[in-house]
Amino acid sequence: MPVSPAMAEDLAAAVADLYEAAAGTLTKKITRALAEGIDSPLWVELKLAALGDLQAAVTAVIAALQASASDAIHAAVAEAYERGQQAAVAELGALGVGQAAAAAEALPTAAVVDRLAAAVIADTGPAHLRMLRQTLDVYRSVVARAAAAPVLGAQTRRQAAQSALDAFADRGVTGFIDRAGRSWELRSYVEMATRSAVGRAAVEAHTDRLGAAGVDLVIVSQAPEECRLCRPWERKILTREGASGARDVELEHGIEDGRMVTVHVAGSLPEARSAGLMHPNCRHTVSAYLPGISKVPKAQASRGTYEDTQQQRYLERQVRKWKRRAAAGLDDDARRAANARVRAYQARIRELTSSTGLPRKSHREQLTTAR
Structure with missing residues (x-):
């Protein structure tokens, strides 16, 4: 996988x-x-x-x-x-x-x-x-x-x-x-x-x-809501290691001995990672690429934009912020006011995910309780 x-x-x-x-x-x-x-x-x-x-x-x-x-x-x-x-x-x-x-x-x-x-x-x-x-x-x-x-x-x-x-x-x-x-x-x-x-x-x-x-070769997936750092590497074939830079290489067919196949590689995986691919929030995958067997997938439409995902993360942070305010409330009035803001930001998240098709990540809205 x-x-x-x-x-x-x-x-x-x-x-x-x-x-x-x-x-x-x-x-x-x-x-x-x-x-x-x-x-x-x-x-x-x-x-x-x-x-x-x-x-x-x-x-x-x-x-x-x-x-x-x-x-x-x-x-x-x-x-x-x-x-x-x-x-x-x-x-x-x-x-x-x-x-x-x-x-x-x-x-x-x-x-x-x-x-x-x-x-x-x-x-x-x-x-x-x-x-x-x-x-x-x-x-x-x-x-x-x-x-x-x-x-x-x-x-x-x-x-x-x-x-x-x-x-x-x-x-x-x-x-x-x-x-x-x-x-x-x-x-x-x-x-x-x-x-x-x-x-x-x-x-x-x-x-x-x-x-x-x-x-020796891997292929990068297309991920939804990709960022500008990852976009140049989507659906590209890379070497696991070795020289940087795009080039055509002659390689033996994945299952047929003696048969050579020309593969265009966009660079190396270390090169792509240095340029930003596979950053901490990256949703791209890499998988084995076998010459003559593996296929480059067709481009797929995204559910939303990278900016949509960043807006969702902002709203999630706001939910957590107001939950912390509720926890820091000295009296019931302060806690009730903070909880009302929590519900307001959660409503904005529901609206965003409904309009863009982005999945809601409720766990990112939670404050972990003490253990």
Whole structure:
């Protein structure tokens, strides 16, 4: 069967769920700590005195996350690599060309899995320190704003505290700041980093198995709602490795000995990946191409546009943002208002998917609960 980064995205989502659950736990801890005794005249003093207890609780959550995440990342990469291998064996077996046995021979995998998993763990490591700092900074900020508001006559203490918590819920815990200065939501960053690794593991395992069976060419699928980076490579034949650049090559027929076939290759798979193909959100697949046997599929109309998919992802982020606001609500009124916004954005998602034919991905609208 063909392989793509998408075949392992559920594994990346499972890892990201751990971080989102931890972030949700931290938000609840802050909210509960601040809500307790908020109408007391001694509230500010009590909240500052309790900072040490909050820091200990937050540190415990993050320590548990680190241990669970490292194991989950390694397991996800290993499973993705195994799926890629199985896909290659199944694909060649279905083609019936006598090469499935060669593809099924055991290949060393530990070094590849360890390398890819270690890269993700290193990338996500700084997020743990950011979680601790941001949580404590938000707590201090809320106390300071709530303490100053009644004095300035602008807001009540509860209103000021809720306003500060809303601002935190809007952005969530940010796990990474890129070169452009943009802050990534923790879950989005972790999922992107993990999806990249598990996708790469699946594709590498697939092409390694094809190489063991003597298959040197692959073909890229046409995927719905493709982006500008992937579009040039759709339905193109590529070499698994080797020289870059388009060219015609003479190769032996897939099943007829001695018969030569001319195949136009658009470049190499490493070249295409360097240009953007198989990026973390890519829906394209690559499959074995056998000269004289495999056919280039006809172009198919897309259900929507790439821009439609990005609009859907924006709306999904808004649903999650307002769910975080509901979780950070200090009273029922705040929670009801946030939940109303959740329903409004979900209605916009239903309208978008209905008009474009895009599949609704309800799991991307959910906040993972603490474990």
